[in-house]
Amino acid sequence: MYIDGHFIGADDRDGEPVYNPANGQVVGQLPHAMPEDLDAAIAAADRAFQTWRWTSPLERSRILRSVAGMIRDRVEDIAYSLTMDQGKPLTEARMEVMGAADHAEWHAEECRRIYGRVIPPRDPSVRQTVIRQPVGVCASFSPWNYPLNQALRKICAALGSGCTIILKASEDAPSAVVALAQMFHDAGLPAGCLNVVWGVPAQISEHLIKSPNVRKISFTGSIPVGKHLAAMAGAHMKRVTMELGGHSPVLVFDDADIDKAATLLAGYKGLNAGQVCMSPSRFYVHESVAEEFGEKFSKAFGTRVVGDGMDSATTMGPLAHNRRVSAMTEFVSDATAKGASILTGGKAMSGPGNFFPPTVLMNTPDTANIMREEPFGPVAPITTFSDVDEVLSRANALPFGLASYVFTQSLRTSHYVASRLEAGMVNVNHFGIALPETPLGGVKDSGMGSEGGSETFDAYLATKFISETTA
Ligand code: NAD
DSSP states (O other), X not given: OEETTEEOOOTTSOEEEEEOTTTOOEEEEEEOOOHHHHHHHHHHHHHHHHHHTTSOHHHHHHHHHHHHHHHHHTHHXXXXXXXXXXXOOHHHHHHHHHHHXXXXXXXXXXXXXXXXXXXXXXXXTEEEEEEEEEOOEEEEEOOSSSHHHHHHHHHHHHHHHTOEEEEEOOTTSOHHHHHHHHHHHHTTOOTTSEEEEOSOHHHHHHHHHHOTTEEEEEEESOHHHHHHHHHHHHHTTOEEEEEOOOOEEEEEOTTSOHHHHHHHHHHHHHGGGGOOTTOEEEEEEETTTHHHHHHXXXXXHXXXXXXXXXXXXXSBOOOSSHHHHHXXXXXHXXXXXXXXXXXXXXXXXXXXXXXXXXXXXXXXXXXXXXXXXXXXXXXXXXXXXXXXXXXXXXXXXXXXXXXXXXXXXXXXXXXXXXXXXXXXXXXXXXXXXXXXXXXXXOSGGGEESOBSSTTTTGGGEEEEEEEEEOO
């Protein structure tokens, strides 16, 4: 843990082992925060806020930029540990690390541009200004699928806006977050501005959210947990940013470039073994091109090499947890019982590690569980459609609204569906999501608020109106 500028080991605290998902071996031991540790973190963050809030944006920017440089310098070490406790192939781990450096750098630039405004007064002796001030101590909860990137976004948004932060990242993949705390420490971030704790998630979130000193909550993870935390935050009138699950529809129209769509989608679906909230996960393909698409997509996706992320031949790693393997098995057996056929994959792989192969299901009925529940794994269900309004209503029928993908050569179709899809993000004919300079967020049950883009600081700033007169 990292509290008030000090790294804290297990000592006599409870803790839990950290596993390598590729072979089930224990790679470390994580301490659990005691209530006194959480109180110490809250007190440190509150104390640090009194100074950090008035620290020049230039200095905040300098620290974030310095961390960006360190992330790049330490890429090999961080990526190695990330593959060891999270499982993704080393090349993907490096991509995550380099992406995190870009996020830190972008926040370093953008935090110097937190502006207010002047409102023309009715009376010339009056001056009306609007300023934006940091809300205070933030409690943030980040997940295991992109442990470095997701934690870094929350830390940079909080620190860049002048807030301080207590982060509880996922106990399943902690190494990258510990490395992050070390880099902020090495960059000279004042003690208490960033605190990292681990433990029993429900106990930590309840303790932090109920504290009157904590003013903002940010969570990335599953919808049920997000709703629970948002309700608790609401009871204490605290701001929330929620980046929750999705079930991203893919609409492949009859005029699409099928080769391009199949190749791009196979690449994107395989990222992090499908454990991505924005992963393409419901494939609606026009009936006249469905067979061709199914064949090409399953050929490209099915040939991913599944194995230990440390092996350079591996192009898809294990699932982070064995509970995800059981979930995939259940999705496939439910879908096939309801009429879907398996084009590739379909069965959990034997041996140690949480491996499930790339799997494609054809003619999957809308009643199959996988068409209604987020798979969060390497299973891709395909169904067909015949009409644009029909597919829009099926795509919009679920309570999710995070990402969506469209493949068409028609500007008319693109414009029509992009403006009607109920989603926080729409990509047409390519993938361009989660860049530091673009907003990431969902609608409906997929959450509220944005991370990234010029919106990134909004949830961390309170608006204050000041009216002064010289009369
Ligand atoms: P889960 O619901 O058990 O846990 C999700 C996350 O929430 C974990 O990081 C966990 O540590 C944390 N958590 C659980 N209870 C908590 C509490 N009371 N307070 C604070 N944090 C709490 O799900 P899982 O099996 O670990 O992951 C699968 C699901 O998680 C997927 O269906 C997906 O929707 C979601 N997920 C989403 C993202 C994302 O980027 N939006 C990332 C990871 C997981």
